[in-house]
Amino acid sequence: MAPKCKLSYFALMGLSEPIRFLLSYGKMDFEDIRYEFEQWPPVKTSTPYGKLPVLEIDGKKMHQSTAICRYLGKKLGLAGENDWESAEIDMAVDTITDLRLKLSDYYWEPDEAIKQKKKETVFKETLPFYLERLNEQVKENGGYLAAGKMTWGDIFFAALCDYMNGVAQFDITKDYPNLASLKKKIRELPAIKEWISKRPVTNI
């Protein structure tokens, strides 16, 4: 049996849910360590760059959620078959990250007046702009984001929807049938469905 790996993050889905989905998909048993924000300051200094998630795997300490997902994707046979397919996945994933960053920028804005302004831009402009294009991309790719087949990019997207939906307070894929269907397809994979049924419930 492979040694258990250890994922450290906050008590959120957030940036770690794609990692948890991938570990679950691969039936890789993992310790799911969740820090409350007040526990964070002493932990911060023990991380490579003052951030979470950190994944301890194969005797190594990994950071940077996207790099972790790409690494797991390769281990699980969910990467591109050639450099171009890999690039297609990377482009899709970084585009979803751009969207996530815009949502986060609104969500974590401390000034209420500025937050309201950001909210308007995010919901009226940013979300429709990205989602229309992503929806079309999934249509063109036979129901997946890239390479015409299921890759770690699709799992990344389906998992990050939980955070993005929590921020939006609605299912962001609801008006985008190809995205909704992709999300559903991934979340109904037996190992991922099982993870979703047993994971701790959080809003984002």
Place this chain on the structure above:
Amino acid sequence: MAPKCKLSYFALMGLSEPIRFLLSYGKMDFEDIRYEFEQWPPVKTSTPYGKLPVLEIDGKKMHQSTAICRYLGKKLGLAGENDWESAEIDMAVDTITDLRLKLSDYYWEPDEAIKQKKKETVFKETLPFYLERLNEQVKENGGYLAAGKMTWGDIFFAALCDYMNGVAQFDITKDYPNLASLKKKIRELPAIKEWISKRPVTNI
């Protein structure tokens, strides 16, 4: 002769300079299209996700600067030799991107009072925090960011320094000898040195 590729970006170094460094390193002739901000609105709709850079290469249109650099890194023999080395490069590159995003968040802040506050945090906290750790990482990696050898991650860093130095208005590596030496080493590679000597001069 390989067909010329075409890089579209703004009249800046910014996110495209790592691509320009990599193309130059690989002696891949490229058309260096630079849009002024006032030319941008009609161009925006022709890009995959409303953003630049876009690289036309091998008959395909690529977007997302990091994905482009990773793709070029593989083509040029500058990628990891195995999944772990590739992950090390990815972690370093995404860490540098986190730092770059913090600098950009300050630099492009339109409200002058908020900008001054962000400036203080960026220069007193963020920059030293990242640079100390990156400097140590380069020391531990035999003078490179990852995998104990020169990779596309080093070229990405050395090129992005131009943008980050422009934002900071000083050489951010000046107090970090391992970073300064890495930057110098990359910029003295003949093909990159030649690119630097002939490129258009911009501040960022």
